[in-house]
Amino acid sequence: MSNIVVFGSQWGDEGKGKIVDMLAQEVAAIVRFQGGNNAGHTLVVAGEKCVLHLIPSGILHPGKVCLIGNGVVLDPEVFLREVDSLAKKGVDVSPERLMISKKTHIILSYHRALDVAREGKLSGGAKIGTTGRGIGPCYEDKMHRCGIRAADLADPELLRDKIARAIEEKNVLFKNLYGAEEMDPEAVYQELLPIAERIRPYLADVSTAIQKAVDGGGTVLFEGAQGTQLDIDHGTYPFVTSSTTVSGNAASGSGCSPRMLERIIAIVKAYTTRVGGGPFPSELFDATGDYLQEKGGEFGATTGRKRRCGWLDMVVLRESVRLNGPTELAVTKLDVLSGLKELKICVAYEYKGQQVDYPPQEQNGMAFVTPVYETMPGWDEDITNVTSFAALPENARKYLVRMEELSGVPIGLVSVGPDRKQTFTRR
Template identity: 65%
Template sequence: MANLVVMGAQWGDEGKGKIVDLLTREADLIVRFQGGNNAGHTLVVGEKTFILHLIPSGILHKDKKCLIGNGVVLDPEILCQEIDNLSANGIEVTPERLVISKKTHLIMPYHKLLDAAREAFKSGEDKIGTTGRGIGPCYEDKMARIGIRAGDFSKLDLLRSKIKKALLEKNVILKELYNQEPLDPEEVFKQIEPLAKRLTPYLGDVSAEIQNANNAQKSVLFEGAQGTHLDIDHGTYPFVTSSNTVAGNASAGAGTSPRALKKIVAVVKAYTTRVGSGPFPTEEKNEHGDYMQQKGSEFGATTGRKRRCGWLDLVILRESVRLNGPTDIALTKLDVLGGLEEIKLCTAYKYKGQTIYYPPQEENSLAEVEPVYETVPGWKEDISTCRTFTELPENAKKYIQKIEQILNVPVTIISVGPEREQTIRR
């Protein structure tokens, strides 16, 4: 298999975990290249359900090696918990199986405190709906050149010094703006020190690992988190995440050349969901939305929040195709739409008296559009046991073909249930 990127084409929660798990069988190395533990990938293996927030989904395959790239922001406490949880389920995560880039920035206790205080300080429409896990403040420190990186774990004196410097400004903000008690740098250091000692053996040169794999003609899978329309630049700003989620960031966030990215798989849910605040043109606040929410068990893997649900929005997917250049689409949760008499597809927007086929680019303009729908017949049959495209009901096939026709990208993977084997390959 050629090197490939797996990324979300909507607002996250598209089912990337299952697709990565599926494609991992054909890869030698799996790399997470952006985001933090504000994302969760849910995988069902037999009777066990795993929710992974930081470690690439490929870790469930015991013969695979996983990397955490420099574009990730890493919460060391959460990572240790994840390692322990996997170990308790018979999956050992050793330094031979997991390598953390020394350039990866670390989420510190003060990042989480600032994140929560900032969101609590806001009111009404100003709230972004952050997970409160310190992701944004950590990326802010990275850009301000005061971030703490994983490589600092091997130099405890440097780690102590950098914590002290970072808190000079943050303690003023915590106390004067948010009315919070300032943090003692030494106490923060003592909290982090045992985690640093535990994780130091996992540190390595991720760029070299990828280069060595490519030189040996091995395949690398680059695993993204969140979705295209949560991208800090190209998403529905300001209701976005703090990193670049598009496929092009795989090279920067993993530390390799763009020439290494040969194939791009865009994961698309058969309908649309969104967690938290922000515009959502096709949202259905009615029995159809409730149907999708309940049948699809639409709760955030990380936050547990109920997901907002609506019809498939092909306008935002056109933008995703334009931004990511996918070679393939993996269509997930097609089975959830079974049982509906009719299904709607948003093919365009009405905006300021015009019909448009791509999202308007101004801030919050997506809240001003009116979706233009095409209605297609649904299907009653249970498709969860289908294993080939020909076994699908005719209306399910036509639904897939309509998506392919409008986006001009082939749907090569179709998920018809949460289990590994509930998948159709074309």
């Protein structure tokens, strides 16, 4: 079976965790390749809800190897909380099946403090909407070549020295720019030591683990976080995350050849949502937007923030297809649209007097577009127990077919509810 990449095609929150959980049954290893605990993947199995922020969603399947790649930034405290929570539920979270790349960068308390201080200094529309989890500052240290890597947790003297050097510069910012309290590097180091001791058994060569799985005839599933429009290069900059979210980063962020990436699945919510600041052309500010928010339970899995809701935006999806090259779409939350008399699809934008099929490439260009809509009839039927494409209401089938036509990509999976069992194949 082909190796699989799962990525978010919109602004994240598309339901990647559920699809990864379902596909994990068929693979040998699951790899998280970017992002940090600013993402939350929600799984519902037999009615029980489980939210994971760092550990790959395949952990709930016994015997599957779960890997955290070098492209991730890992908060060790959050990781251990997830480990302990899963262990209490009887899930095997031993180092034999759960591994962290030695090259993964580590989020520490000064990253979180800097994140909060920066966002607090911004006002109004300038706020990025960061989660305050220290993701951006940790990626900054990585690029500045002063970051703490997971392997450093096994070298106490190197760890102490790197923390001291990193905090020296940050204390200047805390004191002189943000008016915040300076941090004591020795206190940070001492606080980290017992955490490091627990993390060390999980350290591994993830790149080699992936190669071994493939050489042994197994399939690898690469799990992305956030969505394409939050990509640091290709998203709605500066209202983006701090990592590369597109499918091509699955190779770089996990340590394997791009030739391993074969089946690429774009997760698409049947409508569009966004958390945090930034432009959102198809956003709804009326009763329909409230309906989608309430029926879809649109609250951030990480922050609990209310998600902004809008119509399906094919301009955004078309851009995702161009950037990621999906072999198929997986459509989620189709059931949320039940009960709406008519549906709208944004098929293009009006921008500077012209109709465009792709998002403007200028910074904040999407804040100045007008969506061009196509209207389709809705359906009233409850579809949460539907198990095949043929059993869907006619208008639901037409909606999915139109999505295929406008994107140029076939739909492979359709989800009609939160539970693992509420997903069926299109073909």
